[in-house]
Every structure is written in C-alpha cells, then in structure tokens.
Amino acid sequence: MTAGLVGRLLLLMSVFLGLAGCGPRLPDTATIKGTVTYRERIMIPAESIVRVQLQDVALQDVAAVQISETSFEAQGGPPYAFELEYFPAQILPQGDYALRATITHEDRPPTEKHLG
Numbered sequence: 001m002t003a004g005l006v007g008r009l010l011l012l013m014s015v016f017l018g019l020a021g022c023g024p025r026l027p028d029t030a031t032i033k034g035t036v037t038y039r040e041r042i043m044i045p046a047e048s049i050v051r052v053q054l055q056d057v058a059l060q061d062v063a064a065v066q067i068s069e070t071s072f073e074a075q076g077g078p079p080y081a082f083e084l085e086y087f088p089a090q091i092l093p094q095g096d097y098a099l100r101a102t103i104t105h106e107d108r109p110p111t112e113k114h115l116g
Contacts, residue, residue: 030088035079036101048074048105052082058096067097074103 036050051071055064068086084099091097103110 028087029085032084032086032099033082034084034099035081036103037078037080038103043077044074044103044110045105048103048110050074050080050082051102051104052084053100054084054086055098055100056090056095057098064098064100067091 032054034052036052049071050073051069053066054068055066057064059065067090068084070082070084072080072082074080082101
C-alpha cells in the first residue's frame with residue numbers, strides 16, 4: 001500500500017468512528033429492581049439460593065431464551081430484594097419478556113424435609 005492510500009483509509013475510519021458516536025445512545029446497561037416473595041408462610045432453609053432471570057418468551061414452541069440472570073443467598077425471610085442488570089439493546093419493542101424467580105436449596109426446591 002502506498003502512504004497516500006493508508007492515509008485515506010485512516011481518515012475514512014476516523015470519519016466512520018466519529019459518525020458512529022453521533023445521535024442518541026442507549027445506556028450500556030439498565031437495571032430492573034424488585035423483590036421476590038412466596039405464598040407459603042414458612043422459612044426456607046439457610047443457604048437457599050434465589051435466582052432471578054429475565055427471559056425472552058416470544059417463541060412458544062421452544063424454551064425461553066435467557067437474557068440476564070442474578071442469584072444470591074437468601075438472608076432471613078421474604079421479601080428478597082434483587083437488582084438485575086441487562087442490555088437494553090437486547091429488548092425489542094414487539095418482544096415478549098418475563099421475569100422468573102426460583103428458590104433452591106442444594107440445587108432442588110426446598111421441601112417439607114428441609115423445613116423440619
């Protein structure tokens with residue numbers, strides 16, 4: 001390559017990168033804040049894990065697609081506060097989305113045996 005061609009390519013790349021920064025930008029991440037609770041009036045076992053997932057549920061014949069997930073050890077009784085970060089660019093206006101929360105103990109749902 002000649003020096004002139006390299007210079008023009010660099011100029012073109014810098015113009016392109018400059019244009020990519022123009023216009024409105026979505027934030028890199030967004031946060032959903034909420035609480036997880038359950039109907040039963042019981043205490044779950046110590047060291048239970050609360051998992052919250054943001055899922056794309058638009059397709060009905062396939063499993064939901066996970067967009068984001070957070071998990072933490074349940075402390076005390078419900079409600080359990082959570083913050084779930086996700087990328088807004090993954091959310092389409094015409095899409096269908098759901099939040100799913102599960103509580104597990106030793107990789108299984110808590111049972112009467114655990115509550116003993």
